[in-house]
Amino acid sequence: MGRLSGINVAAEVPMFQHNTKQAKQLMRSAIPLMVKLDIPPTPYNYGIWYEYASNKNPKLNQLVDRALRRFGGLPAFVSKELFNEFLLPEEFQHAHHQSGRLKDITNTLETETITISGEVERFNSTLRNSKMALVTASENAQIEQLTTTLEQGVLRANQAIKLFGQSLKSAQDELAALKNELSDVKKNVELDPITLLSNDKGFERMLFSLVPYAEDDLTLLLIDIDDLSGVNQEYGTKAGTSLIRYISKLLLRLLPERGFLARLEGGRFAMLLNETELSVASQLAESVRNEISIQKIRYKNTKVLLRQVTVSVGVATLFGDESPKELVERAQHYLLYAKRSGKNRIAHHE
Numbered sequence: 001m002g003r004l005s006g007i008n009v010a011a012e013v014p015m016f017q018h019n020t021k022q023a024k025q026l027m028r029s030a031i032p033l034m035v036k037l038d039i040p041p042t043p044y045n046y047g048i049w050y051e052y053a054s055n056k057n058p059k060l061n062q063l064v065d066r067a068l069r070r071f072g073g074l075p076a077f078v079s080k081e082l083f084n085e086f087l088l089p090e091e092f093q094h095a096h097h098q099s100g101r102l103k104d105i106t107n108t109l110e111t112e113t114i115t116i117s118g119e120v121e122r123f124n125s126t127l128r129n130s131k132m133a134l135v136t137a138s139e140n141a142q143i144e145q146l147t148t149t150l151e152q153g154v155l156r157a158n159q160a161i162k163l164f165g166q167s168l169k170s171a172q173d174e175l176a177a178l179k180n181e182l183s184d185v186k187k188n189v190e191l192d193p194i195t196l197l198s199n200d201k202g203f204e205r206m207l208f209s210l211v212p213y214a215e216d217d218l219t220l221l222l223i224d225i226d227d228l229s230g231v232n233q234e235y236g237t238k239a240g241t242s243l244i245r246y247i248s249k250l251l252l253r254l255l256p257e258r259g260f261l262a263r264l265e266g267g268r269f270a271m272l273l274n275e276t277e278l279s280v281a282s283q284l285a286e287s288v289r290n291e292i293s294i295q296k297i298r299y300k301n302t303k304v305l306l307r308q309v310t311v312s313v314g315v316a317t318l319f320g321d322e323s324p325k326e327l328v329e330r331a332q333h334y335l336l337y338a339k340r341s342g343k344n345r346i347a348h349h350e
């Protein structure tokens, strides 16, 4: 059931896209290779040697072979680089790239800070020397000379401060841009591309942010399209996907003002209702179920009218000190109960 038990970066990594049997075979080839070459069993190395054993990526294999020839093994920094280049999903690579930019900004600011400190120190020493010289200066020419020295010092210090101010300003702009990009990346990582709703990661984040503040009135509805695999078989997967999109729009329309909706996987949606007790949430679940069951849905590409579409709903309201995981498990339990009781129904605790 679902992928709700923890944010799983590995699930996105290409090496995990094989089926279990293939994966076991590949791991059986990868591990002896690692043992033979005395490669430390780090996560990076497991990833790389798994990919190496799959022989799917000639470029990676070429680079690994070259590193083995050159270093007689795979140094940690090489495996990290290879992992980042070949195995890390795009959004994480992006984050990697951003950390590089952040490093550039701090390097620049560090250099500029050293420069300005030197300039300020030099100006201080000019001030000290001028002060001492003023005690003994009696002639106009001496005083004029001192004035010129001070003037030049002020000018130089002023220029350094101006340059530093410009660097600070550009660092500030760059940081603001980075922050925006990061928030875009985060949104994309948490977005379901089919419905443009939050995905399971977005749901998990929202749930974890709500639970600590919720009393006994945070309710979760798990809404699952009945027999989606049958719809796929009868009308084609494109029609099935189009149905998922249709249901997502309908659910959005029925979503209460402060509710939250996510698509978890397949035809399953999570609706989170804050400050909503069980009786109110169950009524909503019932009207969602009813509204969907009376829809006449036509697949727009073929104009075919789909057979009746229904959903089953599991409803759970947070108990005392229940954890987010326990709440989800209870909602799943009720959803399963609704499915086993014949589908097109809702189920919740008494």
Ligand SMILES: Nc1nc2c(ncn2[C@@H]2O[C@H](COP(=O)(O)OP(=O)(O)OP(=O)(O)O)[C@@H](O)[C@H]2O)c(=O)[nH]1
Pocket (backbone or CB within 6 Å): 194, 224, 225, 226, 227, 228, 229, 230, 232, 236, 237, 238, 239, 240, 241, 242, 244, 265, 266, 267, 339, 343
């Ligand atoms: N068209 C389409 N199908 C999907 C998508 N994601 C998952 N599926 C399919 O949805 C189906 C879900 O199947 P099950 O979880 O067995 O559920 P079901 O057929 O809806 O049956 P019940 O939930 O027991 O009513 C699977 O066949 C998946 O392949 C998608 O994005 N589009």
